Structures are given as C-alpha cells and as structure tokens.
Amino acid sequence: MTRCSTALVPDSERLARARAQYERCLLCEHRCAVNRASGEHGACKAGTEVRLFRHRIEYGEEPEIVPSHLFYVSGCDLRCAFCIAGANAFDPRRGRVLDQAEFDAAVAWGRERGVRTLQWVGGEPTIHLPAILELMTCSPHLPPVVWKSDFFGTPEAFSLLTGSVDVFVADFKFGNDDCAKRLAGIGDYMSIVGRNLQLAAERADLIVRHLLLPGHWECCFRPIVNWMKRNLPGAKFSIRDGYLPMWQAARHAELRRPLPPGIGSAARQLAIAAGLNLIY
Amino acid sequence: MDFDDESRLTEITLAADGRVFVFGLSREVLDILRDLCPPEHPLRAILEDQRISGTPMS
Numbered sequence: 399m400t401r402c403s404t405a406l407v408p409d410s411e412r413l414a415r416a417r418a419q420y421e422r423c424l425l426c427e428h429r430c431a432v433n434r435a436s437g438e439h440g441a442c443k444a445g446t447e448v449r450l451f452r453h454r455i456e457y458g459e460e461p462e463i464v465p466s467h468l469f470y471v472s473g474c475d476l477r478c479a480f481c482i483a484g485a486n487a488f489d490p491r492r493g494r495v496l497d498q499a500e501f502d503a504a505v506a507w508g509r510e511r512g513v514r515t516l517q518w519v520g521g522e523p524t525i526h527l528p529a530i531l532e533l534m535t536c537s538p539h540l541p542p543v544v545w546k547s548d549f550f551g552t553p554e555a556f557s558l559l560t561g562s563v564d565v566f567v568a569d570f571k572f573g574n575d576d577c578a579k580r581l582a583g584i585g586d587y588m589s590i591v592g593r594n595l596q597l598a599a600e601r602a603d604l605i606v607r608h609l610l611l612p613g614h615w616e617c618c619f620r621p622i623v624n625w626m627k628r629n630l631p632g633a634k635f636s637i638r639d640g641y642l643p644m645w646q647a648a649r650h651a652e653l654r655r656p657l658p659p660g661i662g663s664a665a666r667q668l669a670i671a672a673g674l675n676l677i678y
Numbered sequence: 679m680d681f682d683d684e685s686r687l688t689e690i691t692l693a694a695d696g697r698v699f700v701f702g703l704s705r706e707v708l709d710i711l712r713d714l715c716p717p718e719h720p721l722r723a724i725l726e727d728q729r730i731s732g733t734p735m736s
Binding site: 452453454455456457458459461464465482640642656659678 | 685686691693695697699700701702703704705707708721723724726
C-alpha cells in the first residue's frame with residue numbers, strides 16, 4: 399500500500415512569507431537578516447538555490463521511519479567539528495541545483511523502491527526552507543515527510559514548517575552551552591534548542607536523537623537525559639552510538655577516537671532508567 | 679535519473695574490537711548484516727521491522 403504524507407500543502411500566503419525570508423533571512427538563530435536574493439551571504443553562506451549533494455534510501459535509522467529516502471542538501475548554519483558530511487554540509491555550492499523535475503524524478507525513484515518516508519537532511523534543510531516548501535508544494539502525494547534538523551531554527555522558521563512535515567527528527571547534540579560553542583560555534587544553545595523541541599512536540603510527531611560523543615557523557619549526554627525527563631518525558635528518544643572521528647574532530651582531543659565499546663548499551667540503560675521513551 | 683558516486687556508496691568501517699560502523703545502510707547491505715546476526719540492539723530492531731513490513735528489494 400502506498401502511504402502519503404498527511405501534511406498540508408502550504409498555501410500561497412505561507413509560500414510568500416517563506417520566500418520573503420530570502421530577502422531578510424531570519425530562518426536560523428544567527429538572525430543574519432541578509433538579503434540572500436540579492437547575493438548577500440550570512441553565516442551559512444547560502445543563496446536562494448537548494449543544492450543536492452546526495453540522495454539515497456537509508457535503513458540505518460529509527461525503525462518507524464525506514465526505509466527513508468534521504469535528500470542531502472548542502473549548506474549549514476552550524477560548524478560541528480565532528481560533522482560526518484564535512485565539506486558537503488558546510489559549502490552550499492556543493493551538489494547540483496535541485497529543480498522541480500529532478501525532485502519529482504527522485505521522489506518517483508524512491509517510491510518505486512518502497513520508501514516509507516521522504517527525509518530532508520543536510521547540512522541543514524532549514525536554511526533552504528523556502529525553496530524546499532516550493533518543491534514539495536508542486537509535488538503532490540509525497541511520502542510522509544521527515545525534517546531532520548539541528549533545531550537551531552527560529553520560531554519564524556518553525557511557523558513556516560508547521561503542517562508541512564509529518565515527523566521532526568531533532569539532533570539534540572549538546573547538553574550545555576559551552577560544548578555547543580566550542581564544537582559547533584553557536585551560542586545560547588540550550589535555550590534555543592529547548593524552545594524548538596517543545597514547539598515541534600506540539601506541532602508534529604517528534605523524534606529526539608542524540609549522537610553520543612566520546613568524553614561528553616557528564617557534560618552532554620546526562621544533561622540531555624535530564625532535560626528530556628523534565629521537559630519532554632514522553633517524546634521519542636533515540637540514541638546513536640556510531641560516532642567516528644571525521645571532518646575536524648582531530649582538533650579536539652576527546653573526539654579523536656571512537657566511542658569505547660559498551661557505551662551505547664550503558665546510555666540506553668540510563669535513558670530507560672530515567673523513564674524516557676527510548677525507541678532506538 | 680542520474681546518480682552521483684556518493685549516492686551509491688556505503689561506507690563500512692570495521693573497528694579492531696569487532697564493531698562495524700555503517701554509513702549508508704542500503705537494503706542490500708542490510709541483508710548482508712542479517713546474515714552476520716548482529717548482536718547490537720538497534721540493528722536487530724531494524725531487521726525485525728523490515729522482516730515484518732516486507733519492504734521490497736531495491
């Protein structure tokens with residue numbers, strides 16, 4: 399049986415509001431307010447084109463969303479030292495422009511192979527939200543749409559997304575502001591991401607994902623578990639333990655090695671003991 | 679539809695302690711891993727889910 403997204407097609411007013419973001423961009427909490435349509439660049443250096451550097455069907459994610467057809471778009475608002483996508487994520491000139499014909503062909507290719515969901519990943523799709531909304535608007539009968547994000551977007555961005563995605567997958571990367579600043583170059587992390595997690599939980603299905611980082615048990619993992627317990631105890635929580643040192647991880651001593659064996663099991667035990675809704 | 683090389687790649691890292699790290703888990707690689715009977719809980723969950731849902735091979 400073919401399943402379709404239950405998300406709403408954005409109306410013309412919302413598309414216009416989204417497109418206006420390119421003229422004064424407040425899509426992420428860098429709040430650069432630059433005119434991307436006229437060639438100005440903010441922190442992400444993205445213009446108005448969304449570029450695809452990879453797409454494929456992925457089985458290695460939470461069972462309820464796989465097989466998922468992942469659309470990797472280049473450009474990101476964060477600079478995580480351990481990013482698995484590396485230069486493709488950070489350089490919005492990577493990949494090729496994703497136009498409507500290519501998007502529709504890719505969606506058809508995925509559907510023929512029985513994908514359960516269509517997933518936007520990056521980089522960070524939020525910085526390309528206007529272009530992506532337009533692509534999805536012109537392509538009816540999509541599979542359920544998953545928006546995988548660093549959750550550094552603004553309330554304005556989440557407002558534009560509301561109703562247009564079926565599942566938010568949030569990368570809850572850090573458990574404190576200092577690690578976020580040191581490893582990803584962003585400030586005020588906990589209050590921004592915490593606010594957005596609660597916004598998303600009210601508006602769509604939400605999966606909160608955390609990639610375990612070596613040496614970040616007490617400063618990041620345990621505070622995240624505690625935050626989830628306090629604020630979103632019923633939300634779906636997913637622990638990823640496949641960390642490998644990539645990109646610029648070697649610049650940080652604790653990130654130069656894989657996780658110790660057994661850390662994933664220990665993390666899952668802690669999350670279960672805290673009463674979280676662990677799904678992976 | 680053309681695909682670039684990266685869309686076709688699965689990257690597998692085998693750690694000295696026996697752990698297997700897979701980036702880009704395709705259906706075909708999933709079938710190989712099934713034969714290896716992985717002990718890890720998350721992968722077992724995926725295998726079980728796919729066995730039940732009977733997702734067609736790509």
